[in-house]
Amino acid sequence: MKKIINEPTKVVSEFLKGMEKAHPELEYTEKLEVLSRREKSDKVAVISGGGAGHEPAHAGYVGMGMLDAAVTGNVFSSPSPDRIIEAITKMNAGKGVLMIIKNYSGDIMNFGLAKDLAELEDIQVESVVVRDDVAVKDSTYSTGRRGIAGTVFVHKIAGAKAETGASLQEVKAAAEKAIENIRSMGMAMTPCTLPAVGKPGFLLGEDEVEIGMGIHGEPGVMRTTMKTAQETAEILLDKILQDYDYSNSEVALMVNGLGATPLMELYILENEIQTLLEEKQIKVYKTFVGNYMTALDMSGCSVTLMKLDEELKKLLDAPCNTPGLKIG
């Protein structure tokens, strides 16, 4: 394993220290692994978080127009409730706190417990759960769909809504509208290596890819041979369009890299996706190409669509200034 680290157990705290030094407008709370905006504003606080390993998510989306704080767990592990409570109490300005949770058992349980505890302290906390990954069957019986790259759109929408001075319920409603309209689908070409494990968690053959693999290297839905960019675009988009009707609508498109995929390849894929969307008369209002929600050093990609109405367009276009996303 070749990684630019010191000790596997210290990666999270050193990463966040580095973020604080690189971005003086952000503040790091040691031990609790919370990164927050230094200037607390008088509005609904929007927080998110989860296991580390998805950089720039989530710490990279802290800043004007997106998150007020991000809570980081160990690599691929949900943060514990005490960390989450720190973010809640620190950023609550009396208007309440919205938690944006990706749909994983661990996150649901930890954020859920933190919410219960915060409410005992009379802090108003609401939560929304992102479940955009169409690789996983939705189900009310099981945990259901995972939250993946689409989460970044939810951060953007909720953050922009909060900046308008909206109420907690309104911010929550905007986030939920976004969630309703977001679907994603991913593909992995190489495994990822947890720093503390030191070797990849699984193997893929020289010419194999895994469609639908999760952002923690959880097994996908289909293993197949490497396809062309065009075929890959078709496979990923088909799965999304089968699940949700985007026809005759305007969408935001995100082509996301999982960490080790060159930007050139992401744009090549994006080019194919645009062609397909045009054929299907789905109009792309805004496009995002880059590493937004990664899986350590995995190579691969995901495609996300968010259907837009006038409100979502306005919120998407609203300015934001975070290390991971700048608009306006």
Place this chain on the structure above:
Amino acid sequence: MKKIINEPTKVVSEFLKGMEKAHPELEYTEKLEVLSRREKSDKVAVISGGGAGHEPAHAGYVGMGMLDAAVTGNVFSSPSPDRIIEAITKMNAGKGVLMIIKNYSGDIMNFGLAKDLAELEDIQVESVVVRDDVAVKDSTYSTGRRGIAGTVFVHKIAGAKAETGASLQEVKAAAEKAIENIRSMGMAMTPCTLPAVGKPGFLLGEDEVEIGMGIHGEPGVMRTTMKTAQETAEILLDKILQDYDYSNSEVALMVNGLGATPLMELYILENEIQTLLEEKQIKVYKTFVGNYMTALDMSGCSVTLMKLDEELKKLLDAPCNTPGLKIG
């Protein structure tokens, strides 16, 4: 080789088509592989370019406050003079054109020939050559130092100066001042694979890294075992500080990923660099962490320092809005 591409010979044009679609403010000139700003402004034009494979460089730095156009060659191959002339004639607004060239024989020759030809058409063309890589001995006899990640700072400075309405000579002077004050040093952990070749150009052992490797996988100055982030920071920074005296000055710091290195690791390295710079009383004015100048799918990093005076600070802080860098 697993790459999200269609055909190796088409990667450059498909990538640039994807960029045009994702960023409607940019325009792609087919065949000549030029990406330019759609709105031509009445100022000195700043152009750059080089072989593909360094994305977001150079096409990703086209936009307000940086480049007016980028010319792309095949992967790792300098663009031919006809492509460069297209960028020059297209973006010249009568105030002249500054070409920012990375110091490689091929680029020097191709841009040089293009300059000669453009001057025959009565277009004023000036050029500056970036040679920031301290891994290579500087020399007037041989080609001398390569241009690597520091080039992005030169784009920023020259672009900002041009936006002020400065003359070609003034823009050139600002770019040269930046170049004088920039040094970089890199390290590679894995090789890169040219799409048309399909297998890595060299091999590194399970625990080996190469200090000073170029952004085309050109051999470095020393092969050694994988070091901790702290040791890596020391090795790279020492080499830079041995070459140029940054003591008691303010600097811009860039910790650049070569393509496949997770952002988390770049911030961990940056954290160590900041500690070392603090010890040496070098004040960091602004920090950049991310994939700015890559080498296809190589994993590794580089560190760049630019010494700042008041003019450079102002130009660095000036707003820019490009796919690869947004400020203000």
Place this chain on the structure above:
Amino acid sequence: MGFHLTSKDYANYIRKAYRLIHEKGDYITELDSATGDGDHWININMGFEKLVEAANELEEMTVFEEFKKIGTIMMSVIGGSSGVLYGSAYLAAAKTLKEKETIQNENLCEVLDAMLQAIMSRGNAQPGWKTMIDSLAPAVQCYKDCILNQVDEKTCLSRVKQAAIDGAESTKDMEAVRGRATYQANKGVGHLDPGAVTMSYQIATLMDCVLEKL
């Protein structure tokens, strides 16, 4: 007459459980990589490492305080799904030990039962869903049966141990409903659940520790 488990005994159990868990690193990581995200061992191992560091302190506490402390440490150090589940389990178990000086046979059964209820409610999960519950639940059931049937302590403890181990083994054929194995097309069938296996290590070690006291 039966056993009396002191807070010192429990601290010793922690040390012993840590050794076993620590040793099984590659195996557990492999299990979580096959159906999950590969971090289960790192996290639980780190949790036990911290518990062992605190063991001298734990020895001096009442069992109530000791369980509360263990729960707090586990919740914050382990993180992930297991952290909050074990944290909730220990905090719930602590409640059954208020004002107790030692843990005796019936108490131990109550402790395990409280843990089970806490995990099921926090995890919103049932037995048979391919989780740590599938090791703990049969162990608790077995314990209750033994007490009901007045089985002698030694036999009882050995049976509980075996039930936990068999329970973990039984997850192999189960389809996951909770946890990351649900994302797999075949719901993880054919693979052991890592959380059930580490649960069985803890129960087995605990039973061994108690058996030594008899």
Place this chain on the structure above:
Amino acid sequence: MGFHLTSKDYANYIRKAYRLIHEKGDYITELDSATGDGDHWININMGFEKLVEAANELEEMTVFEEFKKIGTIMMSVIGGSSGVLYGSAYLAAAKTLKEKETIQNENLCEVLDAMLQAIMSRGNAQPGWKTMIDSLAPAVQCYKDCILNQVDEKTCLSRVKQAAIDGAESTKDMEAVRGRATYQANKGVGHLDPGAVTMSYQIATLMDCVLEKL
């Protein structure tokens, strides 16, 4: 009486050179990977591919037009260092062919010399600097010597071919001054220069083509 190389002959030479270059892909890529950036073969191969596509057209031109066209194609298709160097070389060589119908012995020597001068001036490079020049320069020198000494054409052409091949071979022990091999600590010593090797392929193939005409 000596050879008369027509534009059709030269187009045939292009086809033949392409076959040889195409065949040597792995070898040349390996050479450029060892001391450079690994793209030399891809680029020159692509250039020749385009030349072959244009070969029918080239056959119909005067040799002057043919060389100009080849230069333009090479410059724009090959790119990199080699593209601009070969482009300059062919454009300079074209000038020596103005108003000529065929290429005869002395003309061919002039063509190669013009190419050499163009490459040296565009590349700002000298013989001995571990570049393509180190195959071309000795070939030109040899050609000039043969003409001076009135060596018969057959012997002359064979010697030129050998000089190009030996010249490429001689780059193995040279230290690079231009090109990417300069970035290496040992300046590429011990490795052949890829550009010199592909240059020697072209010269050797060209000489073979001419020899067939005798």
